[in-house]
Amino acid sequence: MGDPLFVDGIDTAVVLIVLLKVIVVFVFLLVAVMLMVWFERKVISDMQSRIGPNRAGPWGILQTLADGTKLFFKEDLLPELADRRVFRLAPFLSILPAFASFAIVPIGGTISIAGHKTFLQLADPPIGVLFLLAMSSIAVYGVMLAGWSSGSKYPLLGSVRASAQMVSYEAAMALAVAAAVLSAGSLSTHDIVAAQDSLFRWNIFSLGVVPFVVFLIAATAEANRPPFDLVEAEQELVGGFHTEYSSIRFALFFLAEFMNTVTISAMVVTLFLGGPNGPAISFLPSLWPIVWFFLKLLVFLFIYVWLRATLPRFRYDQLMDLGWKKLIPASLFWLLLVAALRIGRLEGWNLGFVLGGGVAVGALGWWALSAALTLGQMDDADLSPAALGEVSLGEVSLGEVSREDVNR
Amino acid sequence: MAMLGPVAHGLLLAASTSTSKVDIAVFAASAAIVLSGALGVVLSRNPVHAALMLVMTLFGIAVMFVAQDAHFLAAVQVIVYAGAIVVLFLFVIMLLGVDREDAQAAEDLPGQRPIAIGLGIVALAELIILGGTANWATGNLATAGQAGGPGTNIEKLARSIFTRYLLPFEITSALLVIAVVGAVVLARRVPHEETQGQ
Numbered sequence: 001m002g003d004p005l006f007v008d009g010i011d012t013a014v015v016l017i018v019l020l021k022v023i024v025v026f027v028f029l030l031v032a033v034m035l036m037v038w039f040e041r042k043v044i045s046d047m048q049s050r051i052g053p054n055r056a057g058p059w060g061i062l063q064t065l066a067d068g069t070k071l072f073f074k075e076d077l078l079p080e081l082a083d084r085r086v087f088r089l090a091p092f093l094s095i096l097p098a099f100a101s102f103a104i105v106p107i108g109g110t111i112s113i114a115g116h117k118t119f120l121q122l123a124d125p126p127i128g129v130l131f132l133l134a135m136s137s138i139a140v141y142g143v144m145l146a147g148w149s150s151g152s153k154y155p156l157l158g159s160v161r162a163s164a165q166m167v168s169y170e171a172a173m174a175l176a177v178a179a180a181v182l183s184a185g186s187l188s189t190h191d192i193v194a195a196q197d198s199l200f201r202w203n204i205f206s207l208g209v210v211p212f213v214v215f216l217i218a219a220t221a222e223a224n225r226p227p228f229d230l231v232e233a234e235q236e237l238v239g240g241f242h243t244e245y246s247s248i249r250f251a252l253f254f255l256a257e258f259m260n261t262v263t264i265s266a267m268v269v270t271l272f273l274g275g276p277n278g279p280a281i282s283f284l285p286s287l288w289p290i291v292w293f294f295l296k297l298l299v300f301l302f303i304y305v306w307l308r309a310t311l312p313r314f315r316y317d318q319l320m321d322l323g324w325k326k327l328i329p330a331s332l333f334w335l336l337l338v339a340a341l342r343i344g345r346l347e348g349w350n351l352g353f354v355l356g357g358g359v360a361v362g363a364l365g366w367w368a369l370s371a372a373l374t375l376g377q378m379d380d381a382d383l384s385p386a387a388l389g390e391v392s393l394g395e396v397s398l399g400e401v402s403r404e405d406v407n408r
Numbered sequence: 409m410a411m412l413g414p415v416a417h418g419l420l421l422a423a424s425t426s427t428s429k430v431d432i433a434v435f436a437a438s439a440a441i442v443l444s445g446a447l448g449v450v451l452s453r454n455p456v457h458a459a460l461m462l463v464m465t466l467f468g469i470a471v472m473f474v475a476q477d478a479h480f481l482a483a484v485q486v487i488v489y490a491g492a493i494v495v496l497f498l499f500v501i502m503l504l505g506v507d508r509e510d511a512q513a514a515e516d517l518p519g520q521r522p523i524a525i526g527l528g529i530v531a532l533a534e535l536i537i538l539g540g541t542a543n544w545a546t547g548n549l550a551t552a553g554q555a556g557g558p559g560t561n562i563e564k565l566a567r568s569i570f571t572r573y574l575l576p577f578e579i580t581s582a583l584l585v586i587a588v589v590g591a592v593v594l595a596r597r598v599p600h601e602e603t604q605g606q
Contacts, residue, residue: 086456126560130483137491141463144495148456148502156502163499167492187562 003190004110005118013114020113021122029102033258037064040258040305047309068251076247081151090149091245091252094142098259101135104128104189105266108276108290119190120276120290128187129177132267133170136222140166142256143224143231147241158240161316162231166222168323173218175331179203179211179338180271193275204272210334212272214327219267221323223260225304227311230319265300269293329369333362434475441468455501459494466490480562 005014038053038061045052053060078084108120125131140163147159180203181187184195196202204212221228232240242253269275278292314322337358344354441464448461466489473482569577 083454083456086460125479126562127479127483130480130487134483134486134491137487137495140491140495144498144502145456145460148498160499160502163495163502167495167499170491 003119003124005116008116013116017113017116017118021118025102025122026099029099029259029262030255032262033255034064034068035061036258036262036301037067037254039301040308043302043305044309047306071251072248074247076249077244079151079244082244083149083151086145086149087244088249090142090146091249091256092142093145094139094256095252095259097135097139097142098256098263101132102259102263102266104131105263105270106190106193106275107266107293109286111286121190124188124190126188128189129181129192129267129271130187133174133177136166136173137170139222139256139260142253143241146245146253150241150244152244154237154239155241155243158231158233158237158243162224162241165224165228165230165319165323168320169218169221169228169327172214172323172327172331173222175328175335176211176215176218177271179207179331179335180215182335182338182342183207189270189275193270193277196274196277198277199274202272202274202277207272207338208334210330211338212268214331214334215271216268217322218327219264220304220307221319223264224257225261226308227313228319229313230316233313261301261304262297265297265304266293268300269296325369325373329365333365337362431475434471438468438471438475441465441471456498459497459501462497463490463494466494477561480565 005017041063042052042060053063056062056066078087103122104125106119106121106124110117110119112118127134143162143166144159147155147157147162150156180192183203183206184192186192186195192203196206200206224231229240232242234240237243242250245253273296275296276289276293278288281288337355340354340358341351343349344351445461445463445465445468449458449465452458452461466485470482470485470490473479473485
């Protein structure tokens with residue numbers, strides 16, 4: 001239970017190992033963001049038949065460094081109408097959860113340093129993946145307060161969108177995570193990885209792909225990545241929540257966004273693709289898990305870039321429909337089905353019967369949900385002519401216009 | 409690394425010489441956070457600042473839960489209260505545009521301050537008395553079992569929620585569902601104005 005580092009009490013070496021891990025994770029995230037920005041620009045350029053950054057360093061790999069240096073030396077503007085304290089606080093509220101949530105990602109097996117065995121992950125708290133959920137629910141504050149405190153209308157619209165979007169998708173994400181937790185019987189990320197010790201026990205296969213897909217979509221929405229980047233939709237909101245930010249504060253938002261991409265890719269790998277698990281090779285046995293982890297991570301980083309280059313942005317009503325009417329019911333149904341199958345296996349019930357019953361109940365639930373949704377839409381269509389008789393035509397058309405505005 | 413040695417040793421001394429001192433330090437720090445946050449909620453003129461102060465209070469309480477080994481409670485505190493409820497508060501504050509400091513009228517209820525102070529003192533007295541005599545009903549300070557023993561805190565919590573306290577748990581969740589349905593019904597007045605659900 002827990003990291004073996006702390007079993008023999010805490011001495012100087014243990015404290016140093018923890019400090020070393022913190023520094024390694026910190027530096028890794030910063031370097032990863034630098035490379036990720038370059039990778040994203042380069043891959044999107046390839047997909048659009050452009051060359052992309054090619055000046056700074058070989059293949060333009062130092063472009064991010066140059067941009068970062070430039071941002072450092074730019075003037076830091078504070079808008080006249082801004083709420084000063086909150087405006088200054090918001091970038092840090094954005095970057096902090098992005099750093100912290102990587103702490104629970106296992107990037108390798110167990111190694112020993114100076115006679116102490118330790119997991120290759122910064123922390124293995126008993127709450128495990130709940131820490132990820134807590135951090136992602138804190139992350140909304142950075143975006144929301146940045147938009148509000150700017151004292152300007154486009155950032156405010158961005159932040160109102162952000163708060164609704166991130167709260168909506170958190171439920172679907174949590175239900176998908178719950179399926180992975182159920183199959184491992186533990187919240188700890190180390191145990192979740194340990195439970196996926198062979199290819200067919202990876203959660204993506206053993207749970208069916210539904211929780212994996214739901215998690216991938218919901219995490220994308222949580223991180224405000226395209227196609228869910230309504231929060232900063234350039235065509236509609238100038239720059240969204242960070243319109244008024246410049247210089248290093250803007251750089252912090254940028255850093256947080258890319259760091260979140262790295263972190264959610266790492267969490268997908270951890271929860272559904274066995275984390276560092278892979279073929280064991282006798283040469284340098286503690287190195288290969290790290291290699292497997294980073295290979296898997298790279299696949300997902302590429303997928304996120306690919307999504308950005310391919311998919312158009314969602315409309316706000318589509319976003320809410322997808323979250324509330326599709327992802328949450330789908331992941332809830334799947335979680336209950338997985339739970340029923342697990343209980344059935346433990347109790348020795350006929351699994352075919354459990355599966356059939358589960359699907360029947362699910363179909364019933366789906367029918368009830370779609371009936372309720374149709375009824376809700378029918379209310380609008382059928383009852384508004386009735387209301388039309390009572391109020392004047394002008395008011396109704398005004399109502400229609402404002403409704404479309406809200407939808408948009 | 410050689411330079412970090414003395415620093416680490418100092419940290420170590422602070423951490424291991426006496427755990428009770430660390431406990432007291434953690435309690436003092438989190439209590440300071442909780443209390444200053446609570447005062448901030450009451451004293452801020454700006455509703456958004458007050459909501460942020462509330463988040464600070466909730467975090468201080470989460471730290472106290474962690475210090476008591478109630479990790480699950482701490483996580484839920486952050487996820488549910490800080491991550492959802494206060495976000496909704498802020499959402500409503502922003503949507504309604506009451507985030508101007510001058511939007512607050514003078515005293516709406518005359519004489520509310522003395523009444524509030526009086527009720528606050530009564531509530532504090534109740535808390536202190538109940539805290540001292542909370543075991544009068546059951547005879548035990550904790551009824552869910554020993555804090556120590558095998559298994560993690562979360563496993564024990566899950567076991568007692570889903571076995572011994574299953575019925576209260578289900579009743580509570582039914583109550584919450586009823587509250588949600590009630591809120592939806594109340595908010596849904598005229599059909600063609602129903603756009604909040606999106």
